[in-house]
Amino acid sequence: MSATVTPRLAGVIGWPIHQSLSPLMHSHWLKQYGIPGAYVPLPIAPEDFGRCVAVMPRMGFAGASVTVPHKEAAFALSATLDDDARVTGAVNTLVFAEGVVHGRNTDVTGFAASLTETLGKDVAKRGPVVVLGAGGAARGVLLALTRTGASEIRILNRTMGRAENLARIFAQSANIRVIEWGDWPAAFDGAKLLVNTTSLGMSGKARLDVSLETLPNDAAVADIVYNPLETALLKAARERGARTMDGLGMLMHQAVPAFAAWFGITPEVTPELRDILVKALTRA
Ligand code: ATR
Numbered sequence: 001m002s003a004t005v006t007p008r009l010a011g012v013i014g015w016p017i018h019q020s021l022s023p024l025m026h027s028h029w030l031k032q033y034g035i036p037g038a039y040v041p042l043p044i045a046p047e048d049f050g051r052c053v054a055v056m057p058r059m060g061f062a063g064a065s066v067t068v069p070h071k072e073a074a075f076a077l078s079a080t081l082d083d084d085a086r087v088t089g090a091v092n093t094l095v096f097a098e099g100v101v102h103g104r105n106t107d108v109t110g111f112a113a114s115l116t117e118t119l120g121k122d123v124a125k126r127g128p129v130v131v132l133g134a135g136g137a138a139r140g141v142l143l144a145l146t147r148t149g150a151s152e153i154r155i156l157n158r159t160m161g162r163a164e165n166l167a168r169i170f171a172q173s174a175n176i177r178v179i180e181w182g183d184w185p186a187a188f189d190g191a192k193l194l195v196n197t198t199s200l201g202m203s204g205k206a207r208l209d210v211s212l213e214t215l216p217n218d219a220a221v222a223d224i225v226y227n228p229l230e231t232a233l234l235k236a237a238r239e240r241g242a243r244t245m246d247g248l249g250m251l252m253h254q255a256v257p258a259f260a261a262w263f264g265i266t267p268e269v270t271p272e273l274r275d276i277l278v279k280a281l282t283r284a
């Protein structure tokens with residue numbers, strides 16, 4: 001590294017953070033593009049989040065990824081917001097520039113890019129889309145689905161009020177129906193795509209009990225969970241011969257615009273990067 005080059009810093013803020021794959025991913029790109037810099041995990045408790053972000057620019061950070069449980073707090077403290085952050089109420093990427101904290105949401109384009117890459121750009125247009133969950137992640141997924149052409153969306157959530165709230169928010173963009181959690185036959189009738197946005201099925205969380213019996217044979221199945229890489233839902237879908245998409249694609253694609261904003265180069269999502277992350281997941 002030349003003595004005249006100031007290394008750039010970025011990191012991921014979460015609580016806990018030890019399980020994050022982001023340091024591995026960004027460090028791979030820094031090395032690949034020969035950028036003098038570092039990307040570090042930052043375990044920050046909720047009560048320290050605001051103070052942490054306030055001092056980071058002075059410590060040489062160009063920005064940070066933000067993960068659970070800080071995405072709403074990051075939204076609240078950002079001086080500027082991009083459109084996707086405004087619609088989702090969540091910020092997953094902070095960019096520090098000229099003393100200003102800019103908040104962005106790259107999860108929406110990350111999910112859309114992963115859908116296009118894995119299941120094809122028209123997958124949301126093919127017919128009814130079923131979304132499991134109505135939390136923060138579901139909001140981003142719904143935005144991505146409506147943007148990629150979904151015209152009929154059915155939302156199922158344990159707490160129906162949250163699903164009804166999302167249905168109101170997206171009523172202008174698509175025909176949205178709320179269906180009771182567990183009413184799989186009504187949800188799956190003619191469906192072309194099923195997306196799990198809940199945390200169910202993630203390692204350490206409760207299992208997701210969905211009967212795919214009535215899901216049409218040509219429906220694709222996506223899960224935003226990536227640990228385990230093949231969730232029970234994806235395994236059941238694969239065993240029925242369905243096309244599937246795991247959560248790693250979204251993780252990799254949401255990181256692309258963040259890396260570009262901090263380090264000035266748009267990095268590539270490659271099979272090699274995926275291999276690195278898959279190996280880390282299977283070692284864990
Ligand atoms: P995130 O930002 O990751 O979406 P969240 O806003 O807490 O997190 O949402 C979690 C989602 O998982 C919600 O849809 C939640 O359902 P509720 O709205 O009924 O809480 C869903 N979820 C979590 N645990 C669940 C469980 N045991 N059974 C069914 N749904 C569950």
